[in-house]
Amino acid sequence: MATSDKLMIISIIVNCIAIIVAPIVSVLIAQKLQDWGKKRQDKMDIFMTLMTSRIYGWTPQSVNALNSIDIIFSDEPEVIKQWRNYYKALWVNNPDDKQKQTMIDEQESLLETMAKSLGYKDSITLKTIQKPYMPEGMFNEMQMQNQYKTNQLQAMELLISRLQNSSGENQNGQNENAVRKPNGRKHK
Structure with a gap:
């Protein structure tokens, strides 16, 4: 086999490898770039x-x-x-x-x-x-919203407290009335 034939065979093999490997390498590189991005x-x-x-x-x-x-x-x-x-x-x-x-x-x-x-x-x-x-108007609006939430919370806590107090008073009053006889005297 002549040197030119050997070179031609080597060239064909290199081209075949390039045809097979190039797409695989380019896909791997593209995948790495996509992952990095x-x-x-x-x-x-x-x-x-x-x-x-x-x-x-x-x-x-x-x-x-x-x-x-x-x-x-x-x-x-x-x-x-x-x-x-x-x-x-x-x-x-x-x-x-x-x-x-x-x-x-x-x-x-x-x-x-x-x-x-x-x-x-x-x-x-x-x-x-x-x-x-942060625009001043936006800051002021946020402060007003926070103050409104705080006021609502305080009002609800006050309302709950008063309802609990008045509920306890009503129960005490009802219990006392329930124990009394119709003539107004307490039952022993």
Whole structure:
């Protein structure tokens, strides 16, 4: 067999391998890129939820986002570490002002760490995180709604208390009347 024949056979074999392997490799690469894109989108969704809800306090979406951090950011040890710090700060019953500030600081540090892990270390800084936009009218409306809820709760508690007191008085009065004889004397 001549050298040119050997080269031709090698060329045919290489082409066959390329025809078989190329689609498989391209599918694997496409799948990896799609997985990477989905994971990045999940991280962005959590980050966006926490960034946008930081002015409202707790929302169902923000709680869900926090509970997803361990899964979605599992490959980001710095984010997980900061999430643990924030989580630890949240577990305080009746926090004082210093503890409330620690909670805020840890939340802001978590957001900053997430921003860095997502590639926003220069554009989303701690300073940016600490200055959310909230229109004054919206803030006033939220305060009024909270005051309204507080007033409703106090009114309901007062109403329940008075109903319980008047219910007890009626029962006592009914019991005394039920024991008296028709002539007005008490039964022995």
